[in-house]
Amino acid sequence: MGQGTDLDAVLARLDAGRGAAIDRLLEFLRIPSISTDPAHSQDVRSAAEWLQKELTELGFDATIHDTTGHPMVVARSHTGTERPLLFYGHYDVQPVDPLDLWHRPPFDPAVETTDDGEVIRGRGAADDKGQLMTFVEAFRAWRDVHGQLPSDLILLFEGEEESGSPSLRPFLQDHADDLRASLAMICDTSMYSDGRPAITTQLRGLVGEEVVLRGADRDLHSGSFGGLAANPIMVLAQALGSLKDGQGRVTLPGFYDGVHDLDDALRDDWQALGFDAEAFLKRVGLRIPIGEDGRTPLEMVWNRPTCEINGIAGGYAGDGFKTVLPAEARAKVSFRLTGSQEPAAVRAAFRDHVRRFVPDDCEVEFHPHGASPASVMDVSDPAFNAAKAALSEEWGREAAFIGAGGSIPIAGDFKQILGMDSMLIGFGSDDDRIHSPNEKYDVSSFQKGARSWARILSALRPAQGTTSS
Amino acid sequence: MGQGTDLDAVLARLDAGRGAAIDRLLEFLRIPSISTDPAHSQDVRSAAEWLQKELTELGFDATIHDTTGHPMVVARSHTGTERPLLFYGHYDVQPVDPLDLWHRPPFDPAVETTDDGEVIRGRGAADDKGQLMTFVEAFRAWRDVHGQLPSDLILLFEGEEESGSPSLRPFLQDHADDLRASLAMICDTSMYSDGRPAITTQLRGLVGEEVVLRGADRDLHSGSFGGLAANPIMVLAQALGSLKDGQGRVTLPGFYDGVHDLDDALRDDWQALGFDAEAFLKRVGLRIPIGEDGRTPLEMVWNRPTCEINGIAGGYAGDGFKTVLPAEARAKVSFRLTGSQEPAAVRAAFRDHVRRFVPDDCEVEFHPHGASPASVMDVSDPAFNAAKAALSEEWGREAAFIGAGGSIPIAGDFKQILGMDSMLIGFGSDDDRIHSPNEKYDVSSFQKGARSWARILSALRPAQGTTSS
Secondary structure (H helix, E strand, C coil): CCHHHHHHHHHHHHHHCHHHHHHHHHHHHCCCCECCCHHHHHHHHHHHHHHHHHHHHHCCEEEEECCCCCCEEEEECCCCCCCCEEEEEECCECCCCCHHHCCCCCCCCEEEEECCEEEEECCCCCCCHHHHHHHHHHHHHHHHHHCCCCCCEEEEEECCHHHCCCCHHHHHHHCHHHHCCCEEEECCCECCCCCCCEEEEEECEEEEEEEEEECCCCCEEHHHHCCCCCCHHHHHHHHHHCCECCCCCECCCCCCCCCCCCCHHHHHHHHHCCCCHHHHHHCCCCCCCCCCCCCCHHHHHHCCCEEEEEEEEEECCCCCCCCEECCEEEEEEEEEECCCCCHHHHHHHHHHHHHCCCCCCCEEEEEEEEEECCEECCCCCHHHHHHHHHHHHHHCCCCEEEEECCCCHHHHHHHHHHCCCEEECCCECCCCCCCCCCCEEEHHHHHHHHHHHHHHHHHHCCCHHHHCC | CCHHHHHHHHHHHHHHCHHHHHHHHHHHHCCCCECCCHHHHHHHHHHHHHHHHHHHHHCCEEEEECCCCCCEEEEECCCCCCCCEEEEEECCECCCCCHHHCCCCCCCCEEEEECCEEEEECCCCCCCHHHHHHHHHHHHHHHHHHCCCCCCEEEEEECCHHHCCCCHHHHHHHCHHHHCCCEEEECCCECCCCCCCEEEEEECEEEEEEEEEECCCCCEEHHHHCCCCCCHHHHHHHHHHCCECCCCCECCCCCCCCCCCCCHHHHHHHHHCCCCHHHHHHCCCCCCCCCCCCCCHHHHHHCCCEEEEEEEEEECCCCCCCCEECCEEEEEEEEEECCCCCHHHHHHHHHHHHHCCCCCCCEEEEEEEEEECCEECCCCCHHHHHHHHHHHHHHCCCCEEEEECCCCHHHHHHHHHHCCCEEECCCECCCCCCCCCCCEEEHHHHHHHHHHHHHHHHHHCCCHHHHCC
8 A cells, every 4th residue: 555545545544534533532521630729639540540541542552651650651552663753731720710711611622613713622722632532533533544644653641731840840850761852743733823833843942040139237227227128129130130231232241252143945935934023022011022132033033132120129129218229139131042042151150240240248040940051953854844844734834843932841841851852843822822721722623733734744654554554 | 674684584483394294294194096097086186285274274275176187286376476386296196016025005195204314204204295395384384484485386186197198288278378487496306316415417318219120021931032022120120229339329310419518507406416327327237338439427317318219019028939930020129218309300310310221112110109309498498497495405415416217297398388497396205205105205305395495496596585574
């Protein structure tokens, strides 16, 4: 049987099984697997068990691994000679508060017809159970057509993503030999904002830092001490205010080491997206991109590092006025990194910068809050263009390589611990209301998402359909 | 009878009446006249009535004036031809929390013997009932010796000083003709820190300002928006951090207009105080004066203006870390003024400065929190040197003209509304624990304070003792 014919059969199978696939997802969504709420810890386990049972029925060797938190579900098809592909998703969901803003109970999901088409409504529909099931339904159709699963699949589904994934890194370290693959497929992302299919090929890294500045051993009266005693808020304002210059550039020495300009192909891809920065900012009440002079808005968020002050506190900021000269001021500062910027070097440069402002009789304390380098995937790997072509075919429009301004820690962990790149492909939409009341996932995303994975599997495993028959 | 002899008799009378005077003060201190606590409003009135009765017995025409808050007590001796002297004090006291830190009930005052001598312990002993009674006891002894009060005294005792004196300015405005005097005597201050008697001849003014900076209409994810969208904390840090330059000078254009250098006499007086900035700062855990290059530490707090950030808040500053790009940041900023700096001009320059940093798509809001010019007394008025000589004589050491870094709003109000300077003379000590548990007033301060006023009265009214006989 030819490869094209196989794929057509798998896609046809997915279309024929659409109703049953939705029913399975609804069943999965009924399990209230809220990982942050200890009252739901048994539900989280039930969701893991539900997955284990599904995957076992499909022919996977599926295991539940206990951790100090919620369990990991690991499933694999029989091991062949190829280097495997790893598929990552999470089966835990966000809390549902405020409950009264939901128009249906969050764990009584249903297909609803809206002006924009059919949607699957319920907590976890988009984040991430619906997306995770696009994998599973593609595997199921593949097995139905070929009589067996693609060989060399590894599935890793965690139950702590909405709680910060505390067990994930230790688990990857402990099971590195079993989990190492040629590429990781991560389904926890969205399409480009206009609904164009996309593969996220670069993510910014993050350095988080808290700085605490202490002056006098108590709040002072600014009449008695103002102009004589150091003011920690002023010191902090001077240190933080000088982190960016008038051109929007971060002033730390060496900060831009390892930051690379876009290559022409990616620049063209991004240009073709027609990103409307003004419209993007208008949705949140703003208008003007404030990044570095001479950079496009998409570069600012995807390919340029930045420094942001995320929080600041000191002295009296309540109602009225107190003329205190405060004992202490603190701020949380984060850097988004691109290219090969080294988190440790950025952290050190930041601390050196702040220390230059601190008078000798004051104290400064730094607390690190996470560090991850940027993830830049090697898109010269033919798999990326193969997947891009598959997505374009399924959606009838050119898929794009895009960036992301945020960090997806799992991609960095896969790179760092398992040495593999990630292909981030998801079918979420901007209006899915993830983490909010009335979360939904478009039925079309679910269906075409599964079909997309079938196409990608076919593109990356062209020979598998026939070698086993 | 000669003037010296009269004064000696008054001083002798004060010494003989010491025990009775302390008993009267203890009785006054037993009235829990906490002005901030509505539950004590009848007690505040009782304290006013206690004063009215005492003053009437002394021969004053004493009246209680109701206000929208607590009453004013105004008393006057019969009006002569001279321009009167006004004496100001307050009969309300601070709250007593935390009560369990008091070693005796705050309103069960007593004389206690300590290692440093006898003290009167109780709420209000130093702030301000004990100080106020130094006036009254001086007047009493004067009357006992001369048969009548000095003519042309006006007493103004308020019951809202610890609540911000909301009724004071309207009262001064409504009764300006009755209260206008040649000079106001204010007893609500301390001696210089080493126990040297002092007259405060200049006070810094104050401009308070709250600035609120708004960017997006919600907190943003710094991954999605960082580097593209304006960050109100960064804008604020840049605006506030640039308010002072590397030499400790405030950078606002025109800020130093009206700031005067010390004249030689005052410079010598201050030099003679031997102010030990390092010791002063060491008590609060600091070491290094941070004011303008080339200025002495005393100049920094008494004769130089400053800018202080009193409070700042924005974004997430709690435990852990949130990578938000906040919708809003706010700060409270105050300026201490000297010389003839104009509060309105300083406020306007500050606002202009901040606005220069605000991107066009962000909003800035300013809220004024008070404005008062510096008070600089005219020490060429012979009364100042006469009072200084009287204090030096009583305390056996050279009295000093000093400054104060804080504002005493009543002095500004007297100047602005009644056109008169104030002579600020008090006998409090740094260790009186005003506003704190276990407040005390040294018996020696009480006794020598009353004697000081007798000497000052005698110096300023040399002829009065005999004109009436």
